[in-house]
Amino acid sequence: MSIDLQAVLKNKVINGWNLFWLVSIPMSIVMVIAMLGVDLSTGPGVSTMIGFSVRWAVPFIFLVVATSSLQILFPGQLPMWLLRNRKYIGFCFAVAMAWQGAFIFMMSNFFRDYYYEDIYLLRDELEGSVGYIFLAAMMVTSFHFGRKHLSPKQWKLLHKSGIYFLWAYPFSVYWWNLSYYDNPQPIDYVFYWSGFLAFALRIAAWGKKRQQAARRNTQDSSTPLAFKGLGGAIIVFGLLVAATGLQWQEPVTAFLTAPKWSANLVLWLPYWPFEPYLSIFIIGLGTLLVTKARA
Numbered sequence: 001m002s003i004d005l006q007a008v009l010k011n012k013v014i015n016g017w018n019l020f021w022l023v024s025i026p027m028s029i030v031m032v033i034a035m036l037g038v039d040l041s042t043g044p045g046v047s048t049m050i051g052f053s054v055r056w057a058v059p060f061i062f063l064v065v066a067t068s069s070l071q072i073l074f075p076g077q078l079p080m081w082l083l084r085n086r087k088y089i090g091f092c093f094a095v096a097m098a099w100q101g102a103f104i105f106m107m108s109n110f111f112r113d114y115y116y117e118d119i120y121l122l123r124d125e126l127e128g129s130v131g132y133i134f135l136a137a138m139m140v141t142s143f144h145f146g147r148k149h150l151s152p153k154q155w156k157l158l159h160k161s162g163i164y165f166l167w168a169y170p171f172s173v174y175w176w177n178l179s180y181y182d183n184p185q186p187i188d189y190v191f192y193w194s195g196f197l198a199f200a201l202r203i204a205a206w207g208k209k210r211q212q213a214a215r216r217n218t219q220d221s222s223t224p225l226a227f228k229g230l231g232g233a234i235i236v237f238g239l240l241v242a243a244t245g246l247q248w249q250e251p252v253t254a255f256l257t258a259p260k261w262s263a264n265l266v267l268w269l270p271y272w273p274f275e276p277y278l279s280i281f282i283i284g285l286g287t288l289l290v291t292k293a294r295a
């Protein structure tokens, strides 16, 4: 008996608001059950819930980042279903983040000493706050009453920057877990590589679109062999950089923060000096070369 995938994916239960409720209600029940097992009258207890809740949010933001690229690279019914429901998948991310927000509120109001002594770091606070500001703005402008205040260009800019920023936060958290600390957990690997894959798919989709545009606009759209070879080598190098953070993080950070101005930026500029994203920059450069048209 064959299953009609198209009919399944069009089922009302797994589309639109129904999908949102289907995911966010069980997720919230799990959150309440986890809360019952943790001592919320202590700072560490609340901190555990901050970490627990955000782990539910991360897969959704990675999925949102990858969705449009999946449809470009592997057009089909499943990517189309994801694309159709991207907004609601984003809302599921927002629900998990709202849980994290509630625990952060508890921490910063009731366990101030623990928060400021054991956790607080100005830059982390700035990164997190900017993330929440983006999230709130994206939520409001996902509905007609908020959207009508923005032009289509402004809306696109807001949502694109927000998605990148909210991807960048967890991606960097898990990169640092693998590239700085000695005792990463299996989940750190899973989240780091999922975040990497989500962005790598975007780069690949961008490369594919460049090739298609070149085919449309130029007579000879082939890439010179030298560019192909060099670009391919740079991509392989980028993959190596992505997989070996622990081996190079210390000297590279020391080098990038050697000038005083750069060391100062570390204190407040989100993500500076961008070590987790070096591999992404390198792979992007390689893709630029691999897809460069001759004419």
Ligand code: HEM
Binding pocket: 047, 048, 050, 051, 052, 054, 055, 057, 058, 104, 119, 124, 125, 127, 128, 129, 131, 132, 166, 169, 170, 173
């Ligand atoms: C002002 C806002 C924020 C504050 C104060 C904050 C605070 C925290 C704290 C205290 C932890 C450590 C929990 C623990 O393991 O004990 C944490 C973990 C984390 N936060 Fe936030 N956060 C903020 C915003 C965000 C945002 C916007 C994101 C983006 C998605 C995010 C993603 C993460 C991730 C991925 C972890 C690691 C979870 C894990 O252990 O796997 N946070 N945050």
